Amino acid sequence: MADEKFYYNPATGEVTQGKVDSWDSRMGPYDTREEAEQAIAIAAERTKRADAADQADDNWGATPSWERRN
Template sequence: MASEDNKWYYNTATGEVAQGLVFDSTHRMGPYDTEAEAREALEIAEKRVEEAEAYDEAGEDWGEKPSWEK
């Protein structure tokens, strides 16, 4: 059994959760280690997006204006 068969996945089209690669890849989120994590796939993704946006915003603040704006 491949390692992907032991993982859990969330189907974005139906909201179903299953173990293994049973869903079409266009609607599959994962892999997740547990069924509970797969059930929270949308919340996990939303949190990751918020963290990435915060990281991007922090990286844009160099503490001083560009030379052409002085």
């Protein structure tokens, strides 16, 4: 069964169909060539959302009384 997915190589900027490059030289898989061409923008948006979720998770409200310095 052939790999029908598309991958983006950040080192070369090329989009390939199938796992042409090694795992450390590709981003994906993506369903379409157009999606693969947007790999950097997609990754940046996902990182932005993950950072926001991490920040929200870190903000638990007021510091507990046993951790406060008076």
